[in-house]
Amino acid sequence: MILFIIKRLLLAIPTLFFIVLIVFSLVHLTPGDPFQGEKAMSPEVLKALRHQYHLDLPFWQQFFYYINNLMHGDFGQSYKFIGQSINELIFPDNMGGFWVTLNLSLYSMLIIIPVGIVLGVYAGLYKNSFLDKLVVTFNVIFSAVPTMVTGPLLVLLFAVTFHIFPASGYGDGGLYNLFLPVMVLALAYIPTICVVTRGSIIEVLNSNYIRTARAKGLSDRVIIFKHAIRPTLIPVISVLGPMFVSVLVGAIVTEQVFALPGLGILTTNAATNRDYNLIMAITIFGSFLTIIFNLLVDIMYFVLDPRIKK
Amino acid sequence: MSILSINDLVIKFAVEDGIVHAVNNISLELNQNEILGIVGESGSGKSQTVLAIMGLLANNALISGSIKFNNQELLGISKAKLNKIRGNEIAMIFQDPMTALNPYLNIQTQLIEPLLLHRCYTKSDAIAEAIRMLDFVKIHDARNKLKCYPHQLSGGMLQRVMIAMALLTKPKILIADEPTTALDVTVQTEILDLINQLKVEFNMATILISHDIGVILNVCDRVNVMYAGSIMERANVHDIFYKAKHPYTKALLKSIPNQESDILYPISGEPPNLLKLPNGCPFQERCENKFSKCTQGIFIKREFSNGHYINCNLDES
């Protein structure tokens, strides 16, 4: 078990290294300079700045500095807000940055996973029933319509027209302020879980070993909870890792809609200010999360599926 | 004498393109302490017949007729009542042992389930009994095998586990649906020997299904020959082998590969489409002895001495 985790971790390191290399070379090998066009700067100041950011060094040395900083958990400094550490922007001491995004994503996952699984299981158990058809239609609609459309429409309905929930703002980060954003994310990502669960349980219930369980005279309840639930959930787990990352990304889009002070605002500002270092940091951090979640999924697989153990 | 009797059983499946006539009006009796064979090509309805006994047909199945176990009607009884019978008084083993056991649960969990459910054993008693039964079906090192997962055992071994699981509750009827088809030939013989032995040791009736008439002739006491959902001929093994009356049975016997000659005698043509069966005998298209009556939708059932039954228009007597 521990050996397995170590092995996977060792495999993840080169992946992360190459991602950093790709992103870093993209930023640093494209023509142009982050401080170009800042006309107000005197040549001396510009030179000092370039020195401060190691931009006067050859590419490989710059890369070495960057990797070295990354290994110490340091994303470097913002190009726009001179002297401002990116770590403080992404992980501020007060509520903001990544913490807002994480908070929103966690709330959403807490709804998405159980609701998606329960809906999927029920739809699969009562295949072709009215409930099943309802769930399937729901899945088709909300897997097609993105958060950036459902978000504003829900605001128009619940905040602007009926004044039930606030249209924007983070408040104290409680459920009252986060209800609409969480709803938006839940609607967008419940189908992902639900479709997989439904397909999976239908396949499992048609399998030979469930027929054997029926032939033994086991009740439906025992068949579902003892024999069917584990094989049903295994494909669901495989979508959980990529999904958590998509929820994070979706959360960033949703933050835009609801003006929440998370990574989304940070990304927009970085994009409009052409703050490459900040975008690069967010991209690399996102990749890091992606790899970590895929690792977690692999470990869960390992625990749940006896066939992987050797 | 008869422990299970099936009367006028009809099984249809509603599919997108119409109605599949899987089993058409069959009747048969299973006697105490006998091995009853059902032989037929795939799609002849033999598996659907036994699945109907176990209440395991697909949801889109339409069933009529009657299946009586010890004079208790099985068709239409509640699921709770059915669950008291299946796995307890009637047990079943399946064609593909590799997929018939749950890959996510170890052998022990699956093996002791019937004892805990039907016999209210304590867990430790159930394990002891399971080990005894694994020994009986000649699995060595049974105690360690209990901790294994299905993927760690071979197909022949898994089929023995399935048999042990079926026998644990000492059922009155064992249904074996192509138990050896997915196995190697050498393992096949071992499993068939085991089934033969069970009849003596457990005093139970067995229904053995196979598409291989050789297997059936080796093991069974009486044989039903099925084709396209109808029972074409039924007799004891001796009569089927030496005095077969139905053209289909004769063709089947002739098609057995023979060591003395290299010539194979396949049955020409294809089985009829179960969506639109011809009127009368379903074998008429491929029958060598077809005559006017057959195409007019006439399909006569006849019973001879010694329980020999045929479903054919030919007058053999």
Place this chain on the structure above:
Amino acid sequence: MVKLDKLITDDKIRQKSFWQIVIIRFNSNKLARFSLFFIVILASLTVIIPLVSSYDYSMPDFVNSLEPPSIKHWFGTDGLGRDLFVRTFIGGRITFEIAFMATIAVMCIGIIYGAIAGFVGGIVDTLMMRFVDILYGIPFLFFSILLITLFGQSLFVSFVAIAAISWLDMARVVRGQTIGLRHKEFIEAAILYNLPRWAIIINHIIPNLLGVVIVYLALVVPNMIVLSAVLSFFGLGVMEPMTSWGVLISDGANNMTAWWLLLFPSLMMITTLLAFANIANGLRDALDPR
């Protein structure tokens, strides 16, 4: 359970070619057929309406700013008094353009990359797929935002950025199919005849990938529409006075009191996305009946 396919039993259909059968099956799915019809009509309207309308999509008309929907302006007007109906359709045109261009790029890169990896195999395949795995580790949204900020905001860069991150799935699917095809008799025969590899890939592999590619296409186009719209939300969409559905929805979300600014572009985009989802479903069922 016995599952019988109509095609096996019905002799009339049996003689038809694979693609004829696919078309018959697709046509029998009313929802998919209607959706395809809808998309074709909508795409033509996005071209026609801006041409024939008496309103201009770019000319401000401050006297009529923020008018609710009326007979004069069916979808109302925006803050600069421009007719939203025309702007929605011209925005649709840009959205479709970006989506289709990106899709074509995705298709070309994905098919060539996947076919080469799958056909050549060995160490080349391993390295190529390892590269794909690495790119999978980068969250797509950040990566395209990075590309756009690096290369400047333009229609061309937008679609390149979207395409650059979306070909991965296509490459994987095509590679899997190619490996399956590689061991088919007709490919092995071509190899025995010493045909050059590129000729085998172009003449034999790629035409046989058509089925998967078509289904996948119906999934890629809506993804591209969504992605381009999401970028608009980060201020990286097309520039004024040009517009797209993403920009229109983003603007509408910022001015909720004028509800029509949000509602009409949103509805337009939702129906389009649903239509594509139906087409994809229909195609999948038609190509791979189970």
